[in-house]
Amino acid sequence: MKQNSQFQQKQDLQYIDHPDTPALFWCKSNDCDENRIFCLSCQKQNKHNQHYNEDVLCIHELNQFLIDQSKQHENLISECQLQQKQTIKSLDKLIYGLSYKFCGIEDKINQFKNYQTQQALDSFIKT
Numbered sequence: 001m002k003q004n005s006q007f008q009q010k011q012d013l014q015y016i017d018h019p020d021t022p023a024l025f026w027c028k029s030n031d032c033d034e035n036r037i038f039c040l041s042c043q044k045q046n047k048h049n050q051h052y053n054e055d056v057l058c059i060h061e062l063n064q065f066l067i068d069q070s071k072q073h074e075n076l077i078s079e080c081q082l083q084q085k086q087t088i089k090s091l092d093k094l095i096y097g098l099s100y101k102f103c104g105i106e107d108k109i110n111q112f113k114n115y116q117t118q119q120a121l122d123s124f125i126k127t
C-alpha cells in the first residue's frame with residue numbers, strides 16, 4: 001500500500017516542472033507542448049504565453065472541465081446507441097422483407113406460372 005502511494009506521488013511529480021510550488025493553472029491549448037498543469041514560476045517564465053489567454057485557466061476550474069468533457073462523451077455514447085437501435089430496426093425490416101419474398105420459394109417454384117418464373121429470375125439476377 002505504502003509503495004503504491006509513493007509510486008503515485010512519483011507519477012504526479014512528472015506532470016509538473018516545479019514539484020515544490022503549488023500548481024495554480026492549466027492550459028487547454030491544442031498545440032501546447034509544455035506540461036499542461038503548471039505553477040506561478042512557469043507562468044513567469046512565459047511557458048504558455050504563446051497560447052491565447054483564454055486557454056490558460058485557474059486550477060480550480062480543471063475538475064469541472066473534465067466533468068463537462070466526460071459528459072459530452074456520454075452524450076456521444078447515447079447517440080451511438082440510438083443509431084445502433086435504428087440500424088438494427090432497419091436491418092430487421094430488411095430481413096423480414098427478404099424472408100417474406102424468398103422463404104419457402106423452393107416449394108412454390110414447381111407450381112410457378114410462366115410470369116412468376118420470369119419475375120423470380122429477374123429478382124434474383126437484379127439483386
Ligand SMILES: [Zn+2]
Nearest residue numbers: 017018039042
Ligand atoms: Zn512550474
Ligand SMILES: [Zn+2]
Nearest residue numbers: 027032048051
Ligand atoms: Zn500551454
